[in-house]
Every structure is written in structure tokens, then in C-alpha cells.
């Protein structure tokens with residue numbers, strides 16, 4: 001018996017001012033899978049993640065989490081967006097980490113991590129602080145809990161951002177080029193946290209330029225281009241025997 005995929009994306013479309021950015025994105029991801037997404041700039045990767053994180057509505061198509069549709073519903077044959085209240089509940093299931101951390105500058109690290117727990121989950125301040133500290137410890141930042149983002153390195157800020165997403169106990173974690181804004185010497189500490197997370201069984205979609213990370217940690221690699229998935233394969237197959245000319249061309253530029 002095959003397990004139901006934890007996340008299913010069906011025929012997602014998105015257009016901005018006449019610019020068709022997503023042109024029918026389709027994929028499944030199983031629980032515990034780590035999917036690396038490669039692709040040229042402007043191809044729609046961030047848009048795809050924002051739609052999956054329910055930060056923006058799709059024009060059409062479906063996203064199913066554990067078999068249930070999220071983000072929109074069908075009404076009289078049309079896709080209808082859900083209320084902001086329902087979206088807020090569903091968003092807890094999908095953690096997102098951005099290229100530029102997006103921490104609140106006026107809140108300490110622990111306060112940044114606590115915020116979703118107190119404001120969305122309604123957990124008490126006291127309990128939220130315990131859970132947030134625990135999560136900061138898991139990303140190696142227990143001694144930085146009371147520091148403000150400006151007092152932290154980029155690598156530390158990104159680890160706070162990962163802790164902030166994880167503390168909500170999501171079913172899936174989405175990463176949008178999480179190391180692209182970092183100085184080279186800080187990339188490793190973030191990738192290490194992500195690798196540990198993958199080993200712990202988290203389901204992850206990682207948009208990245210880190211080909212070595214994709215090869216070592218992902219169990220599926222995708223080439224995204226022109227608003228669609230061009231190729232999808234196991235890392236070894238993807239990097240050594242790509243089926244599509246577009247993939248061969250892309251890899252010749254990154255290797």
C-alpha cells in the first residue's frame with residue numbers, strides 16, 4: 001500500500017499583470033521527503049513557495065495537505081479563496097524560511113520565535129517562552145535568545161527564522177534560498193541545521209543554488225523553469241543522467 005502524499009500540488013497557475021509566472025505546477029511530496037528545487041532567477045520558484053505557504057492566492061489549481069485542500073475551495077465550479085481566519089489556521093501547517101530572514105528588528109530572538117505561539121496559537125507567554133527557548137537550543141542559539149537581530153550574524157538570524165517556523169510544529173517546511181543572502185563563511189551553519197532537520201524526518205522543499213547540498217541531502221531534485229517543473233529525479237540521476245536538454249544546459253552553468 002502506498003502512503004498518501006503529505007502535499008499535492010495540482011495545476012497551479014499565477015499571473016501578475018499579464019505576466020504568466022506559474023503555468024501549471026504539479027507535484028507530490030511524501031512525508032519525510034526532501035525536495036531540492038533548482039532553476040534560473042525569475043522562473044517562478046519564490047512565487048510557487050509563497051502560494052504553498054498561503055501567503056498569496058493562486059489564480060487556479062489546488063494545494064492538498066494530507067489529502068485536504070488548503071488555501072481555496074471549490075464553489076459552483078469555481079475556486080474561491082478562504083477567509084483570512086481560516087488561512088491563518090492553515091498557515092501553521094506550512095513553515096516558510098525566506099532569503100532575507102524577515103525577523104522583527106524590535107524583538108529579541110526569543111520574542112521573534114514566541115510571537116506565532118502567543119498570537120496565532122494562543123499559548124501563554126510563559127509557555128511560549130519555554131518552547132521558544134527549547135527551539136533556539138535546537139538551532140544552537142540558546143546563548144543568543146535575548147539578542148536583537150541587529151546583534152546577530154546573518155547565519156544566526158537565519159537560524160532564528162528557522163526556529164520561528166519550526167516552533168509552530170508545521171507538517172512541511174519551505175525554504176526560499178535560505179543561504180543566498182549570507183556571507184560564504186556563514187552558509188555552513190545554516191545548511192547544517194537544515195541537514196539535521198532533514199535527518200529528523202521533516203518534509204522539506206528547498207529552493208537553493210547549493211548544488212552540493214541538493215545532492216547530499218535531498219532525495220529528489222527538481223529543475224524549475226518558465227513556470228513549470230521541467231525535470232524531477234533522484235539526485236544521482238538528476239546530476240549524472242538528466243533527461244532534458246534544458247536540465248543539461250542548466251547544470252553546465254552551475255557546475
Ligand code: ADP
Nearest residue numbers: 016017019021040041042043044045046047048
Ligand atoms: P524566482 O524566485 O524563480 O526568481 P519569482 O517567483 O520571484 O522567481 O518571480 C517570477 C516572476 O514573477 C518574475 O518575473 C517577477 O518579476 C514576477 N513577480 C513575482 N512576484 C511578483 C509580484 N508580487 N508582482 C508582480 N510580479 C511579480
Ligand code: MG
Nearest residue numbers: 045046047176
Ligand atoms: Mg526567488
